[in-house]
Amino acid sequence: MLTPPNTVATPEGTADIAIHAAEIANIAAQAARGYFRGRLGVEFKADESPVTQADKGVEAVVRQYLAENFPDDGIFGEEQGFEGQDRQNIWIVDPIDGTRSFLSGHPLFGFLLGYLTNGVPRLGVIGMPALNEFLIGMKGQGATLNGKPVSVSVTHQLSDAVFFVNEGDKIYRDHPALFDRLMNSGQTRRFAYDCYPHALLAMGHVDAVIDYDLQPYDYLPVSAVVEAAGGIMSDWEGKPLGLNSDGRVISAATPQLHSELLDLVNG
Known part of the structure; x- marks a missing residue:
């Protein structure tokens, strides 16, 4: 409860x-x-x-x-x-x-x-x-x-990060070069869908999530939790999320990791 x-x-x-x-x-x-x-x-x-x-x-x-x-x-x-x-x-x-x-x-x-x-x-x-x-x-x-209080991890580098790729099939379909970069990044990668990887990030179990093709009801509630736990969640351009965002999002535990992920998704 x-x-x-x-x-x-x-x-x-x-x-x-x-x-x-x-x-x-x-x-x-x-x-x-x-x-x-x-x-x-x-x-x-x-x-x-x-x-x-x-x-x-x-x-x-x-x-x-x-x-x-x-x-x-x-x-x-x-x-x-x-x-x-x-x-x-x-x-x-x-x-x-x-x-x-x-x-x-x-x-x-x-x-x-x-x-x-x-x-x-x-x-x-x-x-x-x-x-x-x-x-x-x-x-x-x-x-x-x-x-009980939870908070994100303190991982600063993508090379040390445990991260999830959400909607990987869609990313592969629409952005194959990015998909290839993702597959050669991070310490541990997992594929998933939906909100639970972001929840794991807020709990401190994983360090980052790349997500794609979301709606406001998918990412806005999640962003409030991630940021309250000390993380950062933005669109792929680093802009704050709002009702009119395009549904491509990054969740990261630290500013340094978030910055590295922005560089990664933008080639």
């Missing part, structure tokens, strides 16, 4: 937001586990990515909670789109991050929740319902895993 971090001396309103975010994550996790490894009805979007009853069901319970408790805020969810796009405060919801993992019974699917004020992430949640791991990060307040 996700518990909010120590909320002493937080900016006005942040403590309440963290408490609600923890409750939302618990509700979403319970809903997701009710569907996991069950009989799922699967549809496919225009981009051929799958949508299950679980995606829609989890987002529905989250939206209901937000409508009851934050009626003046906007909501941007993967399945039902954007409501209140002009609002100062916006919640971002990815009900099942990793639908292909979910529908194949693989436990590394996540739940992502973000809270933005004027387009800037103030809070993020990475929930891993099947693993019972929940991270919450607040801007300037640190990050926790199941209520």
Whole structure:
């Protein structure tokens, strides 16, 4: 179960937001586990990515909670789109991050929740319902895993780094020269998808993640957690992430490692 971090001396309103975010994550996790490894009805979007009853069901319970408790805020969810796009405060919801993992019974699917004020992430949640791991990060307040503080590693050089290449098949398809450079970099490389590699970075287990072809509901909640844990997350040009970023991201534990990765992806 996700518990909010120590909320002493937080900016006005942040403590309440963290408490609600923890409750939302618990509700979403319970809903997701009710569907996991069950009989799922699967549809496919225009981009051929799958949508299950679980995606829609989890987002529905989250939206209901937000409508009851934050009626003046906007909501941007993967399945039902954007409501209140002009609002100062916006919640971002990815009900099942990793639908292909979910529908194949693989436990590394996540739940992502973000809270933005004027387009800037103030809070993020990475929930891993099947693993019972929940991270919450607040801007300037640190990050926790199941209520205990976590932080990134202190690795400074790519040659010493354990790093993940997310969406490697797409990177190979669209950027073969970059893929070749990635395969000849780092101390240890792993291939993966979705949010969990970024969560591992926030916990200090890995040092960097290269990711590709993401949507705002994929990267904005994650960026809040990574940066609260002391890391850096940007687009491939080194620019801060926002609602209009192009979905190519780098997560790194230290500024030196982040700079080296920027040089790598830009050739």
